[in-house]
Amino acid sequence: MKLDEAKEKFVQTWGSLATSWGINRTMAMVHALLLTSQQPLSTDEVMEQLAISRGNANMNLRELMDWGIVKKELKIGDRKEYFVADKDIWTVFKHIVKERRKRELEPVIHSLESLKNVEDNNEESKAFRELMDNLLGVTTKANVLLDLAVKSDENWMMNKLLKLLS
Amino acid sequence: MKLDEAKEKFVQTWGSLATSWGINRTMAMVHALLLTSQQPLSTDEVMEQLAISRGNANMNLRELMDWGIVKKELKIGDRKEYFVADKDIWTVFKHIVKERRKRELEPVIHSLESLKNVEDNNEESKAFRELMDNLLGVTTKANVLLDLAVKSDENWMMNKLLKLLS
DNA sequence: CTAAACTTTCAAATATTTCTGAAAGTTTAT
DNA sequence: ATAAACTTTCAGAAATATTTGAAAGTTTAG
Numbered sequence: 001m002k003l004d005e006a007k008e009k010f011v012q013t014w015g016s017l018a019t020s021w022g023i024n025r026t027m028a029m030v031h032a033l034l035l036t037s038q039q040p041l042s043t044d045e046v047m048e049q050l051a052i053s054r055g056n057a058n059m060n061l062r063e064l065m066d067w068g069i070v071k072k073e074l075k076i077g078d079r080k081e082y083f084v085a086d087k088d089i090w091t092v093f094k095h096i097v098k099e100r101r102k103r104e105l106e107p108v109i110h111s112l113e114s115l116k117n118v119e120d121n122n123e124e125s126k127a128f129r130e131l132m133d134n135l136l137g138v139t140t141k142a143n144v145l146l147d148l149a150v151k152s153d154e155n156w157m158m159n160k161l162l163k164l165l166s
Numbered sequence: 167m168k169l170d171e172a173k174e175k176f177v178q179t180w181g182s183l184a185t186s187w188g189i190n191r192t193m194a195m196v197h198a199l200l201l202t203s204q205q206p207l208s209t210d211e212v213m214e215q216l217a218i219s220r221g222n223a224n225m226n227l228r229e230l231m232d233w234g235i236v237k238k239e240l241k242i243g244d245r246k247e248y249f250v251a252d253k254d255i256w257t258v259f260k261h262i263v264k265e266r267r268k269r270e271l272e273p274v275i276h277s278l279e280s281l282k283n284v285e286d287n288n289e290e291s292k293a294f295r296e297l298m299d300n301l302l303g304v305t306t307k308a309n310v311l312l313d314l315a316v317k318s319d320e321n322w323m324m325n326k327l328l329k330l331l332s
Numbered sequence: 333c334t335a336a337a338c339t340t341t342c343a344a345a346t347a348t349t350t351c352t353g354a355a356a357g358t359t360t361a362t
Numbered sequence: 363a364t365a366a367a368c369t370t371t372c373a374g375a376a377a378t379a380t381t382t383g384a385a386a387g388t389t390t391a392g
Contacts, residue, residue, distance in 0.1 A: 003291050006284045010298075013277045020270050022188035024380075035297060038290055043339080053382045058340065079337060079390070089300040104186050111179045118172045124204055125169050131201060132176075134255040190350075209369080219352045224370060245360070245367055333392105340387070347380070357370065362363105 007036045011050075026052060027060040031069065031085055040073045040082035068095040098150045105143050112136050173202045177216075192218060193226040197235065197251055206239045206248035234261040264316045271309050278302050 011032040018028030047057045064070035073082045118125045177198040184194030213223045230236035239248045282298045284291045
């Protein structure tokens with residue numbers, strides 16, 4: 001397979017993986033493009049290579065920066081902004097986990113907590129409270145584990161995993 | 167908060183969590199409804215309680231069964247089919263992880279493997295292959311870890327996690 | 333200050349996903 | 363065999379998510 005073909009397929013693969021995990025396809029494609037690029041790319045280059053509009057390119061580049069996995073880079077004597085993706089996949093993974101935990105997991109934990117306050121005290125209410133507790137158990141454990149993964153450095157985490165596996 | 171209100175909020179919460187993880191909102195709502203129901207529900211009851219069509223109810227119930235987290239139940243002297251959700255959240259979690267791993271993670275690993283076969287042998291191709299290897303590293307580790315989580319029972323897993331935390 | 337170069341915004345357009353409901357299919361009782 | 367009771371299918375409709383592109387905003391050079 002030719003390199004350019006492989007790059008293109010990678011961009012597609014990354015895009016469709018993202019879609020099934022509720023992440024904007026274009027955002028993932030921009031990310032993949034930057035990951036495979038040797039040089040920082042300008043908005044115009046991203047627009048051209050992915051055939052997307054200026055607004056779209058700008059929006060997704062900004063969101064990638066919000067997620068902390070893409071950085072701006074300036075070239076001296078050039079007013080354009082250039083963008084680079086963090087090439088360290090472990091760091092990328094940590095940033096994504098951190099963001100999603102904050103954006104999606106924590107609000108749900110909060111919501112489940114508040115749902116435990118059902119007034120009634122019959123059998124059904126009791127069962128409902130138990131359900132919420134069970135959900136909170138799994139969710140909170142996931143939250144703690146992810147927090148740990150995010151805070152730890154790769155070697156620490158991987159060592160622990162290897163021990164787990166043995 | 168009244169129980170009925172809490173149930174309704176739970177159905178909504180679960181539905182919107184699902185949306186941000188690429189799972190059909192209605193499917194999650196049907197699941198939440200069955201989770202909070204003391205009795206098995208028929209298709210008609212699901213339709214009525216969530217105000218959705220027959221086709222939609224049928225489709226999502228079937229998909230929940232595909233995922234292995236909802237079961238059919240028959241009542242003697244009744245031709246209708248009734249549905250129950252597995253109330254053991256750990257089991258539900260395992261089933262979901264198992265399915266998504268199979269449906270989404272494994273195809274990506276396969277795809278990354280094949281992308282390593284870039285013909286060229288210049289610097290850029292080398293960098294591309296390294297990127298694929300790094301991605302495969304994280305992805306495969308995640309795959310192995312999830313597989314482990316799914317195969318283990320809760321206590322085993324939780325014990326290991328506690329050790330990890332200490 | 334002015335204008336050119338560039339970035340950001342957002343309402344409308346487009347694309348994608350999900351849902352509806354009637355028709356077709358299936359099963360069971362008699 | 364027939365019909366009633368129920369389930370499944372799927373083409374078109376509706377809802378949701380994403381994208382466009384032109385206008386507005388911002389920054390910098392001169």
